[in-house]
Amino acid sequence: MSTRSLGATLATLILGAATALGLARPASAAGHDYVALGDSYSSGVGAGSYTSESGDCKRSANAYPQLWRNANSPSSFRFVACSGATTTSVAGTQLGALSSSTTLVSVTAGGNDVGFADVMQTCVLRSEATCVSRVNTAVSQMRDSLPGKLDSLYAGIRSRSPQARVVVLGYPRFYKLSGSCVAGLTETERGALNNASDVLNGVLAKRAADAGFAFSSVVDEFTGHELCSGDAWLHSVTVPVANSYHPKAVGQSSGYLPAFRSAA
Known part of the structure; x- marks a missing residue:
């Protein structure tokens, strides 16, 4: 020979x-049948270029699911993530996009279950003590009621798509502490919000692992690009208000997309 x-x-x-x-x-x-589920962090609120068909769900052409689809040309692609979605509404209105042939799923859910929008509004408009109290209430919900809701959602995903690889993505920390901001929230409020993000990500990671799903944090990707960093990939309080505390287009392409790609 x-x-x-x-x-x-x-x-x-x-x-x-x-x-x-x-x-x-x-x-x-190209062989994947990919379904993108979740809330505004998956639909792409804050990233602009919303598709006309998505209406109030605000699915963006700049959101990480669409960017992944553009780069990988999967066999099929269903993008059903929706602004404002909770674990319950994802289960009730989005899981119909899944099937036994689905091979890849991404999902963000949990922030709205603990009143994300109300927490941020309280912290922006009310006193430091009121802000910290509201954050602590949300943290208690993360530890007490959210795990069961996540378990129910994840079981629904697995039931409909038993062979799929499911990637649960987390949420960024919002603030760089001792950063460049000279106005706005106090350092105590910023620290409380960052701690809440850490707790939420920890709950998501644990429930995902118990379900046999992959968890991909975005904290590393956003480190150095939080609010008060001088190069934020997140909107601060802005108009339209719905964009506040959501990733900009660069946060989707340089934060969420690499985090998803590493686990998909």
Whole structure:
């Protein structure tokens, strides 16, 4: 046998063994049937260029699910994430997009279950003590009632798409502490909000792991790009108000997209 033939034979054997062990590179993403579920962090509120068909759900052409689809050309793509969604509304109105042939799912959910919008409004408009109290109420909900809601949602996803790889994405920390901001929330309020994000991400990671799903944090991607960093990928309080505390287009493309891609 020639050296070239021997090399080809060894390469074939190695590839075959790697495939049998699940070590070979997966088939092209073109083979995926991808469904994007979730709330405003998946729909792309704050990133602009909303599709006309999405209405108040505000699905953006700049959102990470659409960007992943553009780059990978999956076999099918259903983008049903919606602004304001809770775990209950995702379960009730979005899971119909899933099927037994779905192979990839992304989801963000949980922030609205603990009153994300009300927390931020309270902190912007009320006193420091009121803000911290409202944040603490949300943290209690994260620990007490949210885990069961997540378990129910994740069970619904798995029931409809038993073979799919499911990626649960977290939420960024909002503030760089001791950063460049000279007005707005106090440092105590910023720290309380960051702690709440950490607690929420911890709950999401634990429930995802227990469901057999992947969890991908976005905290690393957004580090150095929080509010008060001087290069924020998040909107501060702004007009339209709905954009406040949501990722800009760059936050979707440079924050959420890499986090999803690393786990998909």
